[in-house]
Amino acid sequence: MTDPRSAAWDTYSQAKPQRRQTNAKGETTWFNWTQYADHGPGAELLALRPGASVLDLGCGSGGNLAHLATLGMKPVGIDLSARQLGKARDRWSDVGGLELHQADALAYLRDTSTIFDAIYSVFGAVWFTDPRLLVPLAHAGLQPGGVFAFSQRPPVKGCYGCQASYVPRGADEDPAIVKRWDYEPDIWSALLEEYGFAEVTATVLPAPEHDKRTVGTLLVRAVRGDQAQPCSAM
Template sequence: MISDRWDRYAQARSPRRLVNAAGASTWFNWTQYPDHGPGLEVLDLDDGSRVLDLGCGKGGNLAHVCASGYHGIGVDVSAPQLAHARTRWPGLPVHHRDAVSYLLDGEESFDAVYSVFGALWFVDPEVLLPAIHHRLRGVLAFSWSPMKPIPGLPRWDLEPGEWRERLEKHGYEDIECQVIDPPAGAESDQCTFFVRATRAGGRMPRSTREHAR
């Protein structure tokens, strides 16, 4: 089973550091490099926003979402990963589910959905993108890197142009595709691909919302 493979992968992964370089106990990381790349601001959140983490893993990014005052929910297929998240951050709202079934089983909307090396990389986008669209009001953002495959796990290593086509096909707009280079002095030269889009006809951008007030 795919969940078993994720469990084995999770056991081999080191947990997130207790604090980052700035001394913070929670922080957001879109890349595989510590303290590098954009942060939570790319989700364009308002006070009280509802945010969904697809493939939350050990919960580091989700913990930062919740600590920042937003209503975060995490979904992951690996029970050991979620057990770690609940131990480190008691009360963290995480669910042992696969991304598609979680999305299709509910109706309540989310202001933002994100995935960091998670479900957007490992689930068929022809199935997952419509399922996200069903629950999304605002921003979808995700990141991945061209690392070596994980044995037994399918992966969608699409080029940025291919992602743009899939997103447009399934009702997304304002699509941004970026390549984030590794930081200076990094041991690896692997870049990180980052994609951000909005649901067509969803929430207006924050700058427009603030101007309208």
């Protein structure tokens, strides 16, 4: 059976343009954690060396994944949207080493035999998956000391937990509805520590000063610790 969320993200893909050909530095590939161009940290947040394996949960059109490939990583990207993956294959056809799969994040993490050096999500599947299901699977899918990092919009004050996102479709159609999970930074920190992560940082990166928009970016980073996961989470 087709996942109804796939159609929602296919619709989203139609309205979202491809990444720019170059960034402000003239680079043809780059890593961006935020919703703002040329803003925030880059791939160094993942602490990866060439040859490391890395998983992008909700890779979209593949810009961040392509950059990691040019740095010598072994990048794997999953996304529910066939259209998004098609855009990734078209745009980055000249970048070798990209491995792309149409898959649900939970199903992929349960089924894969690969243990990754880093797992990340940029406005991707971590935002749109129940964290009490996803976080323990991400912990299990990482090497000891591996990095788990993700970014998304910070929550609206007073609107926490499972929320509804509406994805416009057409003038004569109801919007597609997908769930997302919004928490304040301290709640994310506590949740990650509960499932065995250490060195957790969860902060809201402010919007660029020159931008008229003011909403920052929630950026969370953690390292797989030694302790076992709670059995009730699986």
